[in-house]
Amino acid sequence: MTPWERYFLVGRRAGCPMDQMDQFxxxxxxLQSRQLAASAxxxxxxxxxxxxxxxxxxxRGGGKSHWLLAQMGADDAQRVPGLKCLLLRKVGKANLEHFEDLRRKLxxxxxxEFSAFRGILTFNNGSRIIAGHFQNEKDIDAYLGLEYDVIxxxxxxxxxARKYQDITTCCRTSKPNWRPRxxxxxxxxxxxxxxYRKRFIEPWQRHAEGETRFIAARVTDNRWNNPExxxxxxxxxxxxxxxWLDGDWDIAAGQFFTTLRREVHILSEFDETRAREWFCxxxxGFTHYTVVLLGCSDGDGNLFVVDEHAERLWLPQRHAPAIAAMLARHAISNRRLEITDLKRFVAGADVFSRQSDGSTVASQYAKxxxxxxxxxxxxxxxWAEILHRFGDPANGVKPRLFVHERCARLVECLPAxxxxxxxxEDVLKVDCDEDGVGGDDAADALRYLVATKARTIAQRKLRGF
Ligand SMILES: Nc1ncnc2c1ncn2[C@@H]1O[C@H](COP(=O)(O)OP(=O)(O)OP(=O)(O)O)[C@@H](O)[C@H]1O
Ligand SMILES: [Mg+2]
Structure with a gap:
């Protein structure tokens, strides 16, 4: 069998009509078999x-973007002259470059002809792909109001959902031989x-697809992914x-920090002589809790949250000595830890916003x-940084973030x-009840403590691709 014959066979199994395979x-x-299923x-x-x-x-990395441009350009645009396609992508640093790479590849x-300036690719039969870029949803409005045969x-x-709806209204045609999509x-x-889950995934899971078809992507679909x-x-x-690895759409259900293990991440003792740097x-909050966390790092890239101060209905005048007292429960070179020993003391943006008298909470603390x-x-x-630092002890990914059990509010709130x-990919916000039970203030404080330049290494690597 020649490679093309084999390709045609894979295409037929995926449901592609013969003339589509001819186009390709x-x-x-x-295309690879899952991509061919999407083309079918x-x-x-x-x-x-x-x-x-x-x-x-x-x-991630299943070959979806590759497929999208291939389907539009090598199949749709070729069989109907004068077809007008819009390809909308969110602008990232490398996006234009990415489009250019794919165009050359495909x-x-x-x-x-391709006008990089106008972002319009025109085939010899007059079919066009307009590469629309957007940073924010409102940028999409520039493309709306026009008519596109394929989007x-x-x-x-x-x-x-609203923006997707707006876009669908522009997907219409005056061509008798074309059905917009x-x-x-x-x-x-x-x-x-x-x-997206409701519109595409649920009908697919129920085997009751009508207006939509869904193709589930897996990393393993794409043999062009490099092993790294x-x-x-x-x-x-x-x-x-x-x-991103399993393509699981049920992530919205349930616990956020699923890798948190009490016996691993929550410490009952900690040798403070290991500490290299201290920070808070x-x-x-006033009606909510004000939470202050004290953390330290060791020389091996581990981070320990060693103490917590949490009170509500208190003013800064009362918090300040309590914070100093919390520090004094810890030692640095045989003396008590003081505010001036801290490498940094960070706080949420609300403490820097001006109140009606012109002062800020931060300025009250400064005094x-x-x-x-x-x-x-x-x-x-x-949150991603915290997740990353918790590692995955059950699967051999080492943790680098630990919390001392005396941080009672934090220990209580994290698993919840x-x-x-x-x-x-965000944590659902929760307020404490009127008795002060629950609430995510301690988790927010942890996020501030951990997210110095919060971009997980994994994300940094992923963005590089
Ligand atoms: N059929 C193919 N032939 C050659 N290269 C391919 C093919 N399919 C995918 N690739 C290449 O594999 C890499 C990853 O594919 P692609 O970017 O389309 O994945 P993706 O599913 O869109 O990923 P992400 O989820 O990160 O957006 C790209 O370099 C792409 O050009
Ligand atoms: Mg992609």
Missing amino acids: QAADVV AARLCDRADGPTAVGYGGA FTNLGH GIEEATTLT IYSTTNPGGVGHAW YVRVLEGLTGWQRRA ALDY LGITLKPANMERVSG LQHDPSRP
């Missing part, structure tokens, strides 16, 4: 009773997680591993000898934290 062969575009679903959109939207989502055999959306869960690719997580990339994904823990973080610095407030990367269903 003519373009010299070789795209062809179902031709039928009057077929779907109008194809979603290809799940694990369309060497297809005569076309491709990259990372669809970065969009709200929307293709989307995505990973689980993001503001659009909940609507797969190792990065395998090194992830918690929800990130479930979402404050999460401010009491405590200089607060703004903490990194980015929630998602902050849940995913935010509408933004699963």
Whole structure:
């Protein structure tokens, strides 16, 4: 069997009609079997009773973006002259470059012109792919109001349901031989997680797909992934591993820190002579708790949260001596720890905002000898950093963050934290009840303490791809 014959066989198994495989062969575009399944679903959109939207989502690196451009350019655009396609992508640092790379990879055999300036790729038959970039949802408005025969959306869960709806209204045609359609690719997580799951994943799981078709992506689908990339994904823990390696859409359900183990992460003793640097973080509240955590790092990149001060309905004048007393419970070179020994003392942005009398909570603390610095407030990367530091002891990923059991509020709240269903990579916010039970103030303080330059190594590596 020749390689092309084998390719045709894989295509037929995936459900691709013969003429679609001919298109791919003519373009010299070789897709892998899961990508071909997505292309077969795209062809179902031709039928009057077929779907109008194809979603290809799940694990990172499955070959989704590659497929999207291949399907639009090598199949759709070739068989209908003058087809107008919009490809929407969120602008990242390397996105334009990425489009350029993919274009070169995919369309060497297809005569076309590309205006990098206008972001428009025009094939010899007059079909076009307009590369639309957006930073924020409102940037998409520039493309709306026009008519497109095909719309491709990259990372669809970065969009709200409302915006997706707006986009669908532009997917219409005046061509008698074409049925308009929307293709989307995505990973689980993001503001659009909940609507995407409802629209694409649930009908697929129920075997009751009508207007949509969903293709589940796996990392293992793509033999072009380099082994290092797969190792990065395998090194992830918690929800990130479930979402990005396994392509699991159920991450919104349940506990956020699934790798937290009491017997590993919660310490009953800690030898403070190991401490190299000391630091504090404050999460401010009046009716809610004000929580201050004291942490230290050792020489091996481990971080220990050793003490906690948590009180509500107190003013800074009362907190300040209590914070000093907390420090004094610990020692540094045979004397008691003092505020001036701290490498940093960070606090949430609210303590720096002006109150009606012009003062700030931070300035009140400054008068009491405590200089607060703004903490990194980015929630998602902050939680990810904590997750990363907890490691995954059950699967041999070493933990680098530990909490002393005397930090009672923190120890109580961490296992209770849940995913935010509408933004699963974030923690659902919870307030304490009127008796002060519950609440996530201690977790926020931990996030400030840990998220110095919060971007997990894994994320940094992933962004590099
Ligand atoms: N059929 C193929 N032939 C050649 N290279 C491919 C093929 N499919 C995917 N690749 C390459 O594999 C790499 C990863 O694919 P791609 O970027 O499409 O994955 P993705 O699912 O969109 O990833 P992410 O979830 O990170 O967005 C890219 O370099 C892509 O060009
Ligand atoms: Mg992609």
